[in-house]
Amino acid sequence: MRIILLGAPGAGKGTYAQRITKRYSIPSIATGDMLREEVKNGTPLGKQAKDFMEKGVLVPDSLIFEMVKKRLGSEDCKSGFLFDGFPRSYSQAVYLDKLFSERNLVLSSVINLDASRELIIKRLSGRRLCSKCGAIYNVFTMPSKKPDVCDKDGSPLIQRNDDKEETVLKRLQVYEKETAPIIEFFKEKGVLSTIDVNNGDIGQLSEKIFSVLDKSKK
Numbered sequence: 001m002r003i004i005l006l007g008a009p010g011a012g013k014g015t016y017a018q019r020i021t022k023r024y025s026i027p028s029i030a031t032g033d034m035l036r037e038e039v040k041n042g043t044p045l046g047k048q049a050k051d052f053m054e055k056g057v058l059v060p061d062s063l064i065f066e067m068v069k070k071r072l073g074s075e076d077c078k079s080g081f082l083f084d085g086f087p088r089s090y091s092q093a094v095y096l097d098k099l100f101s102e103r104n105l106v107l108s109s110v111i112n113l114d115a116s117r118e119l120i121i122k123r124l125s126g127r128r129l130c131s132k133c134g135a136i137y138n139v140f141t142m143p144s145k146k147p148d149v150c151d152k153d154g155s156p157l158i159q160r161n162d163d164k165e166e167t168v169l170k171r172l173q174v175y176e177k178e179t180a181p182i183i184e185f186f187k188e189k190g191v192l193s194t195i196d197v198n199n200g201d202i203g204q205l206s207e208k209i210f211s212v213l214d215k216s217k218k
């Protein structure tokens with residue numbers, strides 16, 4: 001299966017991506033995670049991307065395209081994958097479309113997570129990540145058993161730099177201007193399903209997503 005997960009920052013893409021990739025045994029291609037890893041390792045790509053990420057704006061396409069193309073060529077992507085955080089602009093959607101046709105790949109489904117602004121702000125300001133395994137928690141909606149400690153491996157939980165308030169507002173602005181318009185792009189292709197994630201727990205909403213994906217299995 002080849003899936004794209006769309007949604008504003010904080011809509012829950014990372015959380016649902018973990019569940020979807022587990023259920024369908026496919027890797028997640030999360031461009032934000034890949035970029036953070038590059039920054040952490042101080043690679044040339046990481047050095048170029050860092051400033052953009054800290055400001056909450058999009059990293060230039062040239063850097064993203066190179067990274068995505070390379071990742072798609074990996075062995076584990078042969079039987080499918082899930083994109084989380086890509087494409088993020090009209091130019092990226094067009095690029096992906098072209099890449100798919102060049103490689104004779106068919107897009108199975110695009111899931112658009114629809115969350116209210118209120119929920120998004122609550123999610124982002126409360127989000128915490130395990131500094132070791134990357135497990136996602138939320139101090140309001142999905143707290144760890146012990147405050148600031150990962151349930152899985154006992155490592156400290158951290159807040160992403162770009163989850164601080166000023167950057168969150170910028171990221172939401174960027175989403176509205178750059179990313180929201182691509183919803184229409186995929187709607188026109190007939191592959192888009194929008195899931196309202198404002199009500200219901202993660203388990204119920206995951207089931208809703210699975211039933212859409214099961215129907216689109218290709």
Ligand code: AMP
Nearest residue numbers: 031032052053056057058059085086088
């Ligand atoms: P995320 O973890 O998906 O919220 O991404 C964190 C940051 O990484 C974003 O605010 C952007 O600066 C950058 N980023 C992630 N994915 C992309 C992408 N597809 N295109 C451009 N910038 C991206």
